[in-house]
Structure formats: structure tokens, C-alpha cells
Amino acid sequence: MSNTILSIKDIHKSFDHVTALDGMSFDIHEGQITAIVGDNGSGKSTLIKILSGNIAPDKGSISIDGTDYSSFNINQTLKLGIRTVYQDLSLDNHKNSWENVFLGSECMRGPFLNKSYMRSETLKLIDKLNLHLPDIDLPIRNLSGGQRQGLAIARALRSACRILLLDEPTSAMGIKESHMTMELLKHLRADGITQLLVSHNIYHVFDVADRIIVVKAGKCVADVYTEHSSPERIHDMLLEYEHREVSR
Amino acid sequence: MKSLFKKHASVWILIIFCLILSVFLANRNHAFFSLKNLVNILESTSYRTLLAIGMTFIIASGAIDLSIGSVLSLSAILTALCLHQGLPVWLCVIIGLASGGLMGAINGVLIHLTRINALIITLATSYIFRGVALIITLGSPITKMPQAFLKFGSGDIFGMEAGVTMAILALLIAFPIMYQTKWGHYLTGLGGNALALKRAGVRIGFYRIGCFIGMGLLAALAGIIITSRLNSAEPNAGLDMEMYAITAVIMGGTPLSGGKAELAGTAVAVFLLGLIRNGLTILSVSSYYQQFITGTLLLIAVIVAELNERKNRIA
Ligand SMILES: Nc1ncnc2c1ncn2[C@@H]1O[C@H](COP(=O)(O)OP(=O)(O)O)[C@@H](O)[C@H]1O
Numbered sequence: 001m002s003n004t005i006l007s008i009k010d011i012h013k014s015f016d017h018v019t020a021l022d023g024m025s026f027d028i029h030e031g032q033i034t035a036i037v038g039d040n041g042s043g044k045s046t047l048i049k050i051l052s053g054n055i056a057p058d059k060g061s062i063s064i065d066g067t068d069y070s071s072f073n074i075n076q077t078l079k080l081g082i083r084t085v086y087q088d089l090s091l092d093n094h095k096n097s098w099e100n101v102f103l104g105s106e107c108m109r110g111p112f113l114n115k116s117y118m119r120s121e122t123l124k125l126i127d128k129l130n131l132h133l134p135d136i137d138l139p140i141r142n143l144s145g146g147q148r149q150g151l152a153i154a155r156a157l158r159s160a161c162r163i164l165l166l167d168e169p170t171s172a173m174g175i176k177e178s179h180m181t182m183e184l185l186k187h188l189r190a191d192g193i194t195q196l197l198v199s200h201n202i203y204h205v206f207d208v209a210d211r212i213i214v215v216k217a218g219k220c221v222a223d224v225y226t227e228h229s230s231p232e233r234i235h236d237m238l239l240e241y242e243h244r245e246v247s248r
Numbered sequence: 249m250k251s252l253f254k255k256h257a258s259v260w261i262l263i264i265f266c267l268i269l270s271v272f273l274a275n276r277n278h279a280f281f282s283l284k285n286l287v288n289i290l291e292s293t294s295y296r297t298l299l300a301i302g303m304t305f306i307i308a309s310g311a312i313d314l315s316i317g318s319v320l321s322l323s324a325i326l327t328a329l330c331l332h333q334g335l336p337v338w339l340c341v342i343i344g345l346a347s348g349g350l351m352g353a354i355n356g357v358l359i360h361l362t363r364i365n366a367l368i369i370t371l372a373t374s375y376i377f378r379g380v381a382l383i384i385t386l387g388s389p390i391t392k393m394p395q396a397f398l399k400f401g402s403g404d405i406f407g408m409e410a411g412v413t414m415a416i417l418a419l420l421i422a423f424p425i426m427y428q429t430k431w432g433h434y435l436t437g438l439g440g441n442a443l444a445l446k447r448a449g450v451r452i453g454f455y456r457i458g459c460f461i462g463m464g465l466l467a468a469l470a471g472i473i474i475t476s477r478l479n480s481a482e483p484n485a486g487l488d489m490e491m492y493a494i495t496a497v498i499m500g501g502t503p504l505s506g507g508k509a510e511l512a513g514t515a516v517a518v519f520l521l522g523l524i525r526n527g528l529t530i531l532s533v534s535s536y537y538q539q540f541i542t543g544t545l546l547l548i549a550v551i552v553a554e555l556n557e558r559k560n561r562i563a
């Protein structure tokens with residue numbers, strides 16, 4: 001059994017009258033891929049935003065490497081090696097690929113941006129990740145959804161990463177692109193990067209994840225090891241809770 | 249070459265406008281193509297250039313500043329009051345600049361903390377700053393500046409008023425800041441996707457407020473130059489200057505929504521507007537036509553920019 005790297009306890013978060021997270025708790029083990037599956041609106045993105053320091057929970061605690069945080073900000077999470085691929089990707093459409101990859105941690109030469117260096121480093125990075133981007137010097141607004149997701153992943157992996165949070169990172173990718181991304185996640189696991197993957201694709205999840213957490217209305221309703229379950233059972237689980245709610 | 253034209257289409261179009269207008273004016277009046285007249289145009293655009301440079305940064309960052317005319321007038325009046333107290337000129341200039349920076353900081357802090365649209369915040373502060381200027385002067389101009397101060401803005405450098413040198417310097421400094429440093433990179437980033445910037449760990453408040461402080465400083469400098477040119481600080485100085493600056497920036501090709509900046513376009517637009525003012529004077533056409541022509545040009549510029557943008561989007 002590997003170590004717990006991140007653990008959340010009894011996290012609550014409401015927006016006005018909507019309860020997004022309603023007492024969510026789980027541990028994540030170092031070096032594993034943990035998948036989160038659940039319906040739209042079940043609180044997955046809210047969870048990712050809390051773990052990346054974007055929003056503070058109303059209640060509950062987060063601990064990383066055994067240190068407790070009642071809340072933390074984005075800069076703290078970045079320092080802790082947490083990298084996030086947001087559902088909205090958080091890219092700047094007016095900037096080009098390498099500017100987006102280095103956004104917020106630009107390389108400098110004295111007071112000036114070291115553009116040629118950032119450009120060549122980005123070329124190396126996208127080559128390593130096997131991304132296909134048409135022209136890294138053009139504003140990214142003309143890239144396809146899948147290419148943009150690839151770019152957001154590349155940015156998350158640009159610098160040393162311990163915990164990678166991925167919020168539906170392949171939702172706009174084609175079959176081949178998402179297959180390659182799943183292979184990439186496996187490689188990252190082999191390199192020891194802990195991952196939390198939010199996904200709607202149960203078959204992908206079974207391909208890469210070590211463990212699956214099923215969430216429903218802001219709560220964990222199941223926490224199973226992939227090897228002890230099957231896509232059909234997870235599928236049924238998601239539907240079953242739906243039925244139960246309807247019949248109530 | 250073709251891509252250089254496409255990328256900066258608005259700048260080239262403005263340059264072509266300038267050339268056509270120059271040829272036309274030179275044909276009508278031989279006094280036009282003289283060094284004296286060129287200097288004349290530059291002198292009348294110097295302080296406008298400063299305002300438009302600041303506004304380019306502001307608009308590129310996805311904001312707007314409607315208070316610059318008021319900042320200009322209030323800081324000019326504070327400078328003039330200090331001069332009348334007999335303080336040394338350099339100190340008065342610093343106080344004037346600092347007051348402009350402070351007014352900019354007030355704008356920036358309010359916008360950052362309240363997250364209310366910059367248009368509304370600066371509309372309110374424009375009334376407040378102008379109001380203060382009117383209250384402390386009781387509406388009348390402050391005149392009779394010391395000789396040393398008159399030299400500051402209108403003294404001779406390279407045979408031109410000092411304001412021209414300042415404007416050219418400001419432009420030369422603004423280019424690398426905009427395109428080669430983190431400041432320009434993050435300010436356009438604020439306009440492009442402020443949340444992405446924040447999530448990348450950038451202190452966006454620092455850059456937002458810094459940008460408004462810079463705008464305040466430039467507005468104050470413009471106010472000081474005007475005061476020294478006119479030998480008078482007026483509570484109504486700079487009226488409509490925010491609209492002028494916004495016009496130049498948008499005409500130059502910076503999108504109102506921000507995200508990118510066309511500093512060269514701003515500079516050419518300011519020059520073109522100066523050329524039009526000058527041309528009307530030379531042709532002794534009523535200055536009433538100026539507004540009509542400015543409006544028409546702005547309309548043409550934004551329509552061309554929009555069509556160009558749409559073409560790129562589909563391609
Ligand atoms: N900023 C917000 N303001 C108001 N409601 C929100 C906000 N963010 C999320 N919600 C609500 O919280 C619930 C959970 O949202 P989210 O975490 O995005 O779900 P998921 O990612 O699982 O689809 C939804 O009902 C959503 O409408």
C-alpha cells in the first residue's frame with residue numbers, strides 16, 4: 001500500500017443556495033491515478049477548484065503530505081507542485097502556443113522576455129508529449145478543441161509536477177488524441193506523478209485509473225479499485241443512484 | 249512582407265491615409281511641407297501622444313479609463329498651486345506627477361477590489377476629480393507661472409517644445425515595455441484571460457493597479473505640459489481628452505475588448521488626427537468639420553479592422 005499524499009475530510013461548499021460539495025472525503029495515494037466520475041453538476045469541478053486553490057471550502061480540511069490546510073491559494077498549490085488542467089483550460093486566445101505554455105512563469109533575459117528560449121523549450125515539450133500543433137507562433141484561438149486540451153496538458157507538465165489535477169482533459173479530443181493522452185497519463189504515473197482524473201468516459205477510466213471514486217450530489221458514494229470492478233458496474237452505479245433519487 | 253501587412257493592416261491603412269492627406273494638403277498649400285509646419289503638428293500632438301500611449305495599455309488590459317481628462321486637469325492645478333506657493337519647479341512637477349499617480353492608483357484599487365467595470369468606476373472618479381478641481385479653483389484658471397516652469401514643457405529641445413521630446417521618449421520606452429517585458433505581456437494577458445493569468449500564479453491586482461498608476465502619471469505629465477504651454481492651469485483642461493485617446497487607440501487597431509495592443513497604430517492615429525487638425529487650419533476650413541471627419545475615419549477604421557478580423561476567424 002502506497003502513502004497518502006493528499007487527503008480531504010468533510011469538504012462542504014455552497015454557492016448561494018446550491019450545494020456543490022456536501023461533505024466529501026477521500027484519500028489519494030502517491031503515484032496512483034485516481035479517477036472521479038459523476039454526473040454533470042455533481043461537484044467535480046468545484047472539487048478541482050478547491051484542490052487547486054481557486055476557491056476555499058466552507059468547511060472541511062485538506063492535507064497534503066500530512067500538513068493540514070483549511071484553505072490555500074493558487075500560489076501555494078503551485079509551490080506544492082500541484083498542476084491543474086482546468087475544464088475551461090484557462091488559455092489566452094490572443095497569445096500563441098509557447099506564450100500560453102509559459103504563461104505566468106516566463107523566462108527572462110535581464111528585464112526582457114527570452115522569447116527564443118521559451119519557443120524552443122515549447123517545441124521540445126510538444127515533441128516529447130507527441131502533440132500536433134500547426135503553428136506555435138499563431139494565436140491559439142484557431143486551434144481545435146483537442147489541440148487546446150493538449151496545450152493545456154503541456155502547460156501543466158512544463159515544470160516539475162507532483163500532483164496533476166485533470167478536469168475532463170479529453171472531452172474535446174478525437175479517438176486517437178484521447179488514446180494518446182491516456183498513454184501519456186500512464187507514462188506520467190510511471191514517472192511517479194500522482195493524478196486525479198475527472199472523466200466522463202468510463203472506458204478510459206478503466207484503462208488508466210487505479211481507483212475510481214463515484215460522486216453524486218457532492219458526496220462520494222463509491223470508492224473502488226479498478227481491478228475489483230467493471231465498467232458495467234460503475235455504469236449501473238451511476239444510473240442506480242439516479243433511480244433511487246427519482247423514486248424518493 | 250504580406251504577413252506583415254496582414255498582421256498590422258490597421259497601421260498601414262492609417263499610414264496610407266496620412267500620405268494621401270499630406271499629398272492633398274501639400275498641393276493646396278505650399279506652407280504645408282515645411283519643417284516649421286511639421287514641428288507645429290508634433291507640438292500640438294505631444295501631450296495627446298502621452299495620453300494615447302497610456303490608453304493603449306489600459307485598453308489592451310481589457311479596461312478603460314474615462315477619468316484621464318479630469319486627472320490631467322486636477323494634477324495640473326495642484327502643480328500650479330504648488331508653484332504659486334514658491335516651491336522649486338522640480339518639486340512641483342514631482343508633486344503633480346505623484347498626484348496623477350495617486351488618482352490612477354485610486355482607480356486601479358477600486359476596480360481591482362470591487363471588480364466593478366472600469367467604465368463605471370472611472371466615470372464616477374472623472375466627476376470626482378473634476379469636481380475637486382472646480383471646487384479648489386472656484387472654476388477659474390490659475391495663471392502666471394514662473395519662468396523656469398514655462399521652460400519645462402515648452403522650452404526648446406532640438407528646436408521643438410520639450411513636450412515633443414517627452415512624447416517621443418515615452419513612445420520609445422513604451423514599445424519595449426509593451427512587447428518585450430512581463431508588464432506588456434501580463435497587461436495584454438489581463439485583457440485576454442485574466443482568470444488564466446491568475447491561475448498561472450500572476451498577481452493580477454499588482455499589474456491592474458500598476459497600469460492605472462502609469463496612466464495617471466502620463467495624464468499628469470500631459471497636464472503639466474499643457475499648463476506650461478498655456479501658462480495657465482484650468483479646471484476645464486483636458487475635457488473630452490479621454491474620448492480623444494480612446495479614438496486614437498481604437499483607430500490604431502487595438503481591440504476595445506483588449507488582449508492585444510497595436511502601439512504603432514496608436515502613434516500613427518494620433519499623428520493622423522493632428523494632421524487633420526493642421527490641414528483644416530491651413531485650408532482655413534471651419535474646425536467644425538473636424539469632428540465630422542474624425543468620426544468618419546474612426547468608423548472606417550473599425551469597420552476595416554472588423555472585416556479583417558472576421559476573415560481571419562473563418563480562415
Ligand atoms: N461559481 C458558481 N456559482 C454558482 N453555482 C455554482 C458555481 N460553480 C458551480 N456551481 C454549481 O455547483 C454545482 C456543481 O458544479 P460543478 O462542480 O461544476 O459540477 P461538475 O463539474 O461535476 O459538472 C452545480 O450545480 C453548479 O451549477
Ligand SMILES: [Mg+2]
Nearest residue numbers: 044045046087
Ligand atoms: Mg465540471
